[in-house]
Structure formats: C-alpha cells, structure tokens
Amino acid sequence: MHIQSRRAEYLRRMGGFEVVATVATAHDAMRTASAAVSDGAPIDLVLLDLGLPDARGVDLAAALSGLRPGPDVIAITAQRELATVRTAMSHGVLLYLLKPFTFAAFEEKIGQYRRYREALSGSGDAVSQRDVDRAVSELRMTGDRRTAKKGAVPETEDTVGRAIQDSPAGLTASEVAARLGSSRVTAWRYLERLADDGAVDRVTEYGNTGRPQVRYVWHVTP
Structure with missing residues (x-):
C-alpha cells in the first residue's frame, strides 16, 4: 500500500x-x-x-x-x-x-475539517457571524479533544513516531523511554497505539536468555 x-x-x-x-x-x-x-x-x-x-x-x-x-x-x-x-x-x-502521522492524528485533523464544514453548512448563500466564528474556532482547535477522548497527548505521539522513523533499525520501548525521559510503560503505550494504527511494525527478537523483546520499526509500504 x-x-x-x-x-x-x-x-x-x-x-x-x-x-x-x-x-x-x-x-x-x-x-x-x-x-x-x-x-x-x-x-x-x-x-x-x-x-x-x-x-x-x-x-x-x-x-x-x-x-x-x-x-x-x-x-x-x-x-x-x-x-x-x-x-x-x-x-x-x-x-x-x-x-509522520498516525491514523489518530489523521482522524483528528480530518474531523477538525469536517466540523469546520458543518459550521458553514447552513441553508442559503449567507452565513451568520456566529457561524463564521464557530468555523474559524474549529480550524484553530488543537489536539485537546483527541487527548481527552483517547488519553494521549498528540505532541508526544508525534515525537515517538518521529523517533521510530528516524531509527531504521527500530527502537524498543526502553530505548524510546530513554529518549523521551519517560517511563517504559508510557513509551510502550504510545508505541502500541502507533502499532495498532499501522504506523509501526512490531518485530519480536529472541535472545539467548530472558524474555523476548519487541522492537518497533516504522512501517514501510511496498
């Protein structure tokens, strides 16, 4: 694709x-x-x-x-x-x-556009000041709605996505956490979100000892 x-x-x-x-x-x-x-x-x-x-x-x-x-x-x-x-x-x-963007980021941006169009979808050739103000406010809307709805900070998600994209060999959750200065669990949560969206691939690595670890690699379409 x-x-x-x-x-x-x-x-x-x-x-x-x-x-x-x-x-x-x-x-x-x-x-x-x-x-x-x-x-x-x-x-x-x-x-x-x-x-x-x-x-x-x-x-x-x-x-x-x-x-x-x-x-x-x-x-x-x-x-x-x-x-x-x-x-x-x-x-x-x-x-x-x-x-790079994820499906969640794409969905938020297109949703923002859809709300803008809805604000200007009244009948007739003219709109009210209220309609114009509402439409403009939708264009200025940040990712707050997505954050509240899905429990993620869009800026952090984008930072994680860029980190993976800039690392051809991929990164583990621990490596991403070190770059973010966050906990491994936080990094893992964002990585799993990216993987569910299809933006990154999960690659399981089996070592000689211990549990297998998952490396996240930016998804490259054929």
Missing part, C-alpha cells in the same frame, strides 16, 4: 468521505479537479503532499483555489520550517498535517 492509498484507506475507516481520485503529480491533480468542476461535481477537499515531482505544492494550492468552486486544501508534508507553513497558508492551504 503506497502513501496515497493509505490516506484513502484512512478516509474509508473514518466514513463519510468518497475518494474521487489519487494522483501523483500537480498536472494530474489540476486536471482532475478542473474536470470535476466542468462535470458539475466539484471536489470538496484535496489532501495535498507539498513534495510533488513536477511543481511546488504551494503553487498547486494557489491554482486550485482559483477554481470556482475551488476545493479546500489540507497540506501533508514533513516540512516544518515556519516560512514554508506561512507560504502554504497564504496560498490557500486550510490546515497542515505534519509527517
């Missing part, structure tokens, strides 16, 4: 979305979105990887926003530079999802 099909699978797990197409280039993305407008069935949301082979992702975001009606854009990228984030936002990107 490549990265695009994984996102499609995540959307299917969430429900309420129809995947129109998955494409690998800016050219194909623009052609698909333009054709959808011409056919009278415009695309609502584009999950845009900023690292495209034929154009800058931010330039594609700007081009998409020029369609009438244009799709909303959520940028998915490993680029964390403040300048890049600002540029993306100024080019029409609505939300920003950083790699």
Whole structure:
C-alpha cells in the first residue's frame, strides 16, 4: 500500500468521505479537479503532499483555489520550517498535517475539517457571524479533544513516531523511554497505539536468555 492509498484507506475507516481520485503529480491533480468542476461535481477537499515531482505544492494550492468552486486544501508534508507553513497558508492551504502521522492524528485533523464544514453548512448563500466564528474556532482547535477522548497527548505521539522513523533499525520501548525521559510503560503505550494504527511494525527478537523483546520499526509500504 503506497502513501496515497493509505490516506484513502484512512478516509474509508473514518466514513463519510468518497475518494474521487489519487494522483501523483500537480498536472494530474489540476486536471482532475478542473474536470470535476466542468462535470458539475466539484471536489470538496484535496489532501495535498507539498513534495510533488513536477511543481511546488504551494503553487498547486494557489491554482486550485482559483477554481470556482475551488476545493479546500489540507497540506501533508514533513516540512516544518515556519516560512514554508506561512507560504502554504497564504496560498490557500486550510490546515497542515505534519509527517509522520498516525491514523489518530489523521482522524483528528480530518474531523477538525469536517466540523469546520458543518459550521458553514447552513441553508442559503449567507452565513451568520456566529457561524463564521464557530468555523474559524474549529480550524484553530488543537489536539485537546483527541487527548481527552483517547488519553494521549498528540505532541508526544508525534515525537515517538518521529523517533521510530528516524531509527531504521527500530527502537524498543526502553530505548524510546530513554529518549523521551519517560517511563517504559508510557513509551510502550504510545508505541502500541502507533502499532495498532499501522504506523509501526512490531518485530519480536529472541535472545539467548530472558524474555523476548519487541522492537518497533516504522512501517514501510511496498
């Protein structure tokens, strides 16, 4: 499963979305979105990887926003530079999802977008100030809801995910705990969450003595 099909699978797990197409280039993305407008069935949301082979992702975001009606854009990228984030936002990107991400992080971000759309789903062509304020507040919402619901801190989960991704040989719960400065149980809990989401693989190692230990390796799609 490549990265695009994984996102499609995540959307299917969430429900309420129809995947129109998955494409690998800016050219194909623009052609698909333009054709959808011409056919009278415009695309609502584009999950845009900023690292495209034929154009800058931010330039594609700007081009998409020029369609009438244009799709909303959520940028998915490993680029964390403040300048890049600002540029993306100024080019029409609505939300920003950083790699690596788990299903839980993806679910929270898409849920945030869904609540934003619901806030602006009133009948007619006009909205009230209350609707606008509610929609904007949803875009500004942090991971507090996910934390309260699932008992995890999104920032810590992301840190654990990056630690595993940056370690080709993988890490044990004890090794992750040492990097986090946390208990082994805490590290294990986050690692198991990542494994359940399919972001990391569990590799059981059998030594000469003692119990087998589990090494967590970032999941590489074929």
